[in-house]
Amino acid sequence: MISSSPGPQLLGFDVLAVGTLLAGVAAFAVILAIYAAVTVKDPMAKRVKALAARRDELKAGIIKANARKRTSLVRRTDQTDKVKETLANMKVLQQSQLEDIQQKLAWAGYRNKELAVYVIGARAVLPIVFGILAFLFIYALNFFPEWGSSKRLFALAAAVGLGYKAPEIFLKNKAGKRTDAVRKGLPDALDLLVICAEAGLTVDAAFNRVAKELGRAYPELGDEFALTAIELSFLNERRMAFENLAYRVNLDAVKGVVTTMIQTERYGTPLASALRVLSAEFRNERMMRAEEKAARLPAIMTVPLILFILPTLFIVILGPAACSISDAFAAKPGQ
Numbered sequence: 001m002i003s004s005s006p007g008p009q010l011l012g013f014d015v016l017a018v019g020t021l022l023a024g025v026a027a028f029a030v031i032l033a034i035y036a037a038v039t040v041k042d043p044m045a046k047r048v049k050a051l052a053a054r055r056d057e058l059k060a061g062i063i064k065a066n067a068r069k070r071t072s073l074v075r076r077t078d079q080t081d082k083v084k085e086t087l088a089n090m091k092v093l094q095q096s097q098l099e100d101i102q103q104k105l106a107w108a109g110y111r112n113k114e115l116a117v118y119v120i121g122a123r124a125v126l127p128i129v130f131g132i133l134a135f136l137f138i139y140a141l142n143f144f145p146e147w148g149s150s151k152r153l154f155a156l157a158a159a160v161g162l163g164y165k166a167p168e169i170f171l172k173n174k175a176g177k178r179t180d181a182v183r184k185g186l187p188d189a190l191d192l193l194v195i196c197a198e199a200g201l202t203v204d205a206a207f208n209r210v211a212k213e214l215g216r217a218y219p220e221l222g223d224e225f226a227l228t229a230i231e232l233s234f235l236n237e238r239r240m241a242f243e244n245l246a247y248r249v250n251l252d253a254v255k256g257v258v259t260t261m262i263q264t265e266r267y268g269t270p271l272a273s274a275l276r277v278l279s280a281e282f283r284n285e286r287m288m289r290a291e292e293k294a295a296r297l298p299a300i301m302t303v304p305l306i307l308f309i310l311p312t313l314f315i316v317i318l319g320p321a322a323c324s325i326s327d328a329f330a331a332k333p334g335q
Contacts, residue, residue: 104168107175107250109220122167130163131156178220179250185218186253187286189225190279197272203261204232224249238265253282 101116134156137143147155189210196206207229215222224245231241239262246258260278264271 101171103247104171104175106248107178108171109174109178109223119167119171123164126163126166127160128163130159134159175250181218181220182224182249182251183253183286185214185221186251186257187279187282189214189218189221190257190275190282194272194275194279197275203238203265203271204229207232253278253285 097120098116101119102113105113105115105119138147138152138155144152144155192210192213193206196209197203201209207225211222211226211229214225227248228241228245231244232238235241242258242261242265246255257275257278260274261271263269264274
């Protein structure tokens with residue numbers, strides 16, 4: 001019978017067994033390291049593949065979007081050409097009239113100049129439509145039997161005139177509201193332009209910054225300044241960008257700002273000082289406008305005072321006296 005003697009002990013552990021276990025772990029780690037070194041992969045390969053796939057998707061989407069946009073643009077251009085040809089055959093399309101409508105569209109905030117053709121077409125078609133509707137309601141269906149012949153003829157003429165003036169009235173109303181909104185925010189915009197100019201920003205960067213800061217408070221003014229900043233970035237002549245701003249806004253104050261910007265670009269005068277003077281002038285103008293409205297208030301209140309307040313006051317003051325006098329006259333002599 002063979003008896004195996006135990007190996008050397010260290011702290012109660014067999015040294016040979018522990019050494020054998022550690023040798024096995026080391027051999028496994030070496031094999032794992034060799035495998036990892038042999039089968040190493042480029043960590044950017046998957047990322048590059050994903051980026052390439054995304055680029056292909058975006059390229060396909062852009063091509064589709066451009067094709068769709070190009071198709072819609074061609075379709076819209078074809079429709080505009082048809083309307084132009086029809087209006088030219090009707091002898092109602094003139095170049096001066098077209099330019100005037102395009103100017104009013106720009107004042108109202110519409111960028112597409114092709115809409116002027118549709119406005120002229122609507123001004124030619126709406127009188128006929130309104131006239132036919134008025135004739136049906138007034139004469140055919142006889143909705144107003146109590147009206148006389150002169151009154152019916154006047155109503156028909158008013159309907160035709162309203163159909164002719166309706167597009168122009170709409171554009172004028174829209175342009176007036178937009179001009180008032182731009183006028184309110186212009187002094188604040190000039191103050192911000194002064195701050196941006198003194199901070200060392202370029203003109204296009206200053207316009208872009210002002211557009212971002214005032215976009216929520218005055219969206220119309222922010223829109224105009226943002227478009228001006230874009231035009232300053234890519235137009236060959238910076239003067240054209242300022243002139244386009246004056247073309248789009250029907251406001252003398254904006255034209256003054258544009259003139260100042262053009263002069264500073266041409267002669268190299270300090271921009272901040274010129275804009276500071278303009279801002280002070282516009283604030284004084286706004287204060288004078290408010291004072292003018294306040295001074296006009298008593299004259300405006302005269303008519304409501306005479307019609308509504310004074311009769312009520314007379315009734316309250318003279319009412320009891322009139323009641324007492326009427327009771328005294330109504331009393332019998334024997335009482």
